[in-house]
Amino acid sequence: MKPVEYFFAKTAAFRAVTGDKKAGKLSHSYLLLCRDEAWARDYLKALAKLIMCEKGGCGECRACKLIDREVYADCEIYPREGEKITAEGIDIIVSEKCYVKPLESSIRVFAVAGAEKMNVPAQNKLLKTLEEPPANVCIILSANGDHSLLPTVKSRVKRLEIPLFPSGEIYSAFEGRFADKEKLKTVCELCDGRPGDVESLYACDAVSTAVGECVSLLVNIKKSRDIAYYSGKLIKKTRDEFAAFISAMRVVVRDALFIQEGMENSVINSAKKEELEEIALKYRQGALLSFAEALKDAAAATEGYANQTMLADKILFTLLEENYRWQKL
Ligand SMILES: [Zn+2]
Numbered sequence: 001m002k003p004v005e006y007f008f009a010k011t012a013a014f015r016a017v018t019g020d021k022k023a024g025k026l027s028h029s030y031l032l033l034c035r036d037e038a039w040a041r042d043y044l045k046a047l048a049k050l051i052m053c054e055k056g057g058c059g060e061c062r063a064c065k066l067i068d069r070e071v072y073a074d075c076e077i078y079p080r081e082g083e084k085i086t087a088e089g090i091d092i093i094v095s096e097k098c099y100v101k102p103l104e105s106s107i108r109v110f111a112v113a114g115a116e117k118m119n120v121p122a123q124n125k126l127l128k129t130l131e132e133p134p135a136n137v138c139i140i141l142s143a144n145g146d147h148s149l150l151p152t153v154k155s156r157v158k159r160l161e162i163p164l165f166p167s168g169e170i171y172s173a174f175e176g177r178f179a180d181k182e183k184l185k186t187v188c189e190l191c192d193g194r195p196g197d198v199e200s201l202y203a204c205d206a207v208s209t210a211v212g213e214c215v216s217l218l219v220n221i222k223k224s225r226d227i228a229y230y231s232g233k234l235i236k237k238t239r240d241e242f243a244a245f246i247s248a249m250r251v252v253v254r255d256a257l258f259i260q261e262g263m264e265n266s267v268i269n270s271a272k273k274e275e276l277e278e279i280a281l282k283y284r285q286g287a288l289l290s291f292a293e294a295l296k297d298a299a300a301a302t303e304g305y306a307n308q309t310m311l312a313d314k315i316l317f318t319l320l321e322e323n324y325r326w327q328k329l
Helices: 003-008 012-022 037-054 060-068 085-093 120-131 168-173 181-190 195-203 206-220 226-235 238-262 269-283 287-300 308-328
Strands: 029-034 076-079 107-111 139-141 157-164
Touching: 003 037, 003 168, 003 195, 003 308, 012 037, 012 120, 012 157, 029 060, 037 076, 037 107, 037 139, 037 195, 037 287, 060 076, 076 085, 085 120, 120 139, 168 181, 168 195, 181 195, 181 206, 181 238, 206 269, 226 308, 238 269, 238 308, 287 308
Parallel strands: 029 139, 029 157, 076 107, 107 139
Antiparallel strands: none
């Protein structure tokens, strides 16, 4: 079983479609909401396998293997890798391909990946088929959110969701596949519930760098005039690097809190134990907790269009101010 199939099988989405299939009541269309961009297409294929494979997505049969390679005659995955969705492309599917009888299977599946990128004309083309679906056709869409989909489209698709997974669950799924367990643990925290990001994060040196950077900042920052220096470094980061820094900082702060609580066994970055102990002594628990809250807000803000300079300044000020305040108490 591929990792993506393992995670898919844990979802309410998987159980819902399995139930629909057993009851002989497959919906004519499903919308799979998935914030795990790296695996969005693979989750969509897992859904196609669940619908089409006689064993409910075994991963081993001819249909499953061909769906995986995107060459199964009765399952079309649109757009092709590297291409874009166009109204013309959708039109060919809905006005021609949907009316071709299935060749091998009892059903034809049309999968549209990245459906949030469909423009209004493309959605309107699709809408006609969603309103009057031909027999034996199932249309499945994946999207990272439904904000850009027309209400008329949303109301005609059965909604499914790929949740964010707890880091512990992600770790146990990948344990044994990667040599460096400590790095894997950090990566499972940094991926924010998206197992699809684990492999690339593990391969990326930025993870170890980000952890080192966070530890050094916490050890060395002292006065408010230091903020300009650290903030200057943070605003030079790309959006992704900044987000990785925030996530790494959350893990490091939690490690320091574990040490303060005497829960050394729960510390993830044990290679940095000495520095973490120094941090646990330098900052009051209340200050670290307030800082953790500020980081949580910053992490949420980095997913939108937040101003990186303001965010960087805000978290650094929070850190120093809170520590000052708690030391006086
Ligand atoms: Zn199969």
